[in-house]
Amino acid sequence: MPTRAAPHSPVTQALARNRLGVPAVTAFVLAAAAPLTVVAGSAGTGFAVTGFVGVPVVYLTVGVLLAVFSAGYVAMARHVRQAGGFYAYVTLGLGRVPGVGAALVTQLGYNCLQISLYGAFGAVAADLAATRGWYLPWWLCAAAGWILVAVLGLRSVRVNGRVLATLLLLELAVVVVFDIVMLAHPAAGGVTLTALSPARLADPAAVAILVGGLAGFVGYEATVVFAEEVRDPRRTVALATYLALGLIAGLYALSTWAMTVAAGPADVVAAARAHDADLFFVLAAPHLPAALVDLGRLLLLTSLFAALLAFHNMVARYAFSLAREGLLPAVLGRTGRLTGAPVYGSLLQSGLAPTALGTFAGAGLDPIRHVFFTGGVTGGLGVLVLMAATSFAVLGYFARDRRGEPAWRRVTAPAVAAVTLTAVLVVTVAGFGALLDLPGDSPLRWLLPAGYAVAAVAGAGWALILRATRPRVYAAIGLGPDSVTAVPATPSGVSRSSPVHA
Template identity: 40%
Template structure:
């Protein structure tokens, strides 16, 4: 239950001293549903896996998900070790600010806002396109993609306005349904022994296959498939015992995504056989998984999979909506964004104003894209998701650096693995992934060098804006300066 906000002009306080707070009793399961839904498992399996097979290291591509999971697990070690020392639901910006200073924290906040606004817009556009195609083919009703996308904005806006536990329940149902259909397909492929009973693929454990093709490109796509898992800390205020719930939810989400992607991508390859899988992925990637479902489970299962692809996209964009709304709420309370966005609903305990603002921004972005005549998949989805991928990987890299600096400076936790070794290894892995993404950014932006450079410049400008705001508004995010830095703080 929210209470009256602090009087105007009152000094900035740490979040636990502020009057406006979000409420909730989210457990590990609910938070895991939120962040795994953002990763959009079915969308990745049906959309990204064929692209990774065709353009990465072919039949060995499933192994890239295991490699990506290991890199991100190293990141998660430091990320979760620092949770107790960052009593703020601002996630990336709070971690970076506490470790590297207020200016860097504010800069990362603007990068996060840019990244989540664009990834939300990308998924809305894909949802609008996919819904329109399915409805048109099934019932003959033809509406433009943006109409269905705006309907998705309305649904997410309504759920985001209400208590977080309602979104958690909706995401739980949708997520279980999409995971179930993929696992049933996986089981069918395994039980039938792969294509024509010829045996299951072993390419993912063969060194010659792993290094064939373009493994670096495959790793880039695999890392992008995990985007969303890192948002567990955004739900800190609404979690039960966040010092335990947030770290556990982070590890569970990462493990679940990694195992699911690796297993399912391997099953997709096995469904066709190594050589045919590469050929099909190159010739018809969009229908690869649906056709496999029809081959192994029948036409009805293929139709169900197509419907669940829509619910997967809806679940993903709802999760991104909730994350973005909480970023806006946190930044408003930190006097970075207008204070009105920092109000919590008296009944729902939700960031209702921030949620409405998030919906309006999403709708405006879609209207602009539609008015410009952009293709919802080839242009809107590809461009915006490419930009978001760079931004979020860069934020994880900055967080790794912040973790190392914070613990070296404060000695608040003396465990070498948690505070230095694992974060440093994660930093190396994420640095390599970021380099791959930056080099291939024009490809992610539809092959346009101009758009690729423009995306990079936009993210750098967002980061630089943090230093400008820090100098212009000393009160902005002042709570980052009040975070305890004394030696001997309790360990997780």
């Protein structure tokens, strides 16, 4: 049947091309992962809460698992150049209806992650201000960070990349210096590899750390969100993904191992329980100038800011991708004339954050426990859902067209990732209340995960409505910027040339 281009195609806008190379994309995703925040915050808490010494080997294990996931993920990225990320992949691999469900899960999950970071940013900034005699409420400090993020979010992606790269280099330098100092001053008994032993993975506590460890990597997977803006999509996305994953896994394992060496494997848990999130600084402080330790604590704040800016850019691009295909209001699918950035998607995100923060502050919620920790874990759960779904989508995508990819990338790696990530997801949901340290009778242990089920069902329902009432829009779902919506010259308006199935 002949086809013709649909008038007023919703796929009308594209992000600025050829703006980013491997270093800039890597900086975006490393900043989102917030290495110093994980090392100086989450890792110490992990030792304290679980009483498990093998945190370093768990981080390495998570890195291997995500490398397997990335094999199929990156293979698909070589053939899909658009900012839709998980939404686009699920659509192209499993169909439009589950794809739109994934779109709403993506929006919910990444917004939880981005907004939760304001809680930690506000609390850390308020603590630093207090050391100078300025006693400010956390929400006011968070508001200051919000203003900076809102302004930078409207700038070119290249400007944002430079800001993030600068902050990230300082952050990584401090982490490496602290690690070297701790390894150079081991506790009694000298340097030991006890915490890196694979045998520690048999400990039941390793499962709890595995789930938390996955949350520490969230952000690395977003390399594909910048696929439209890179100079060489087939090469840049793959290199940036593996480079970011390798750096994150290596840095987390090195830093947590260094903590066990400095405190002693037998004493690191007790030290973590005494100092909690400050353990990283406490162990290195006796061997460093006070100014450098203070700089490290300041860079913890900039680490959080860098993560805020990185997630802001990701969320804005997801909204842009959905809007230009007619799933969100069309205005969100426009870019700035000079910057090529998704201006209205950025403004939407800037509007959501203060609304949420005002609600949290008005309710008197704790910025770390209730905003940062609960919001971050909930957002991480959403990303885990999307990664599992994307593994199945990679299988579906290459089942219809091998596209010259070897079997390891097309079948083996995504199948292993799909089974493993689904198993981790089931364990996470079952123990979600314990993960958040909620009372056994708290409804939040089920309501928070259920939010993603509601989002997925709502998205699928919206797709079915579009199929029945706006077939031209439905036909454009998942096509991205490089395709023209093709519809048959019949009243049905259902495309036969679309690369996705219903």
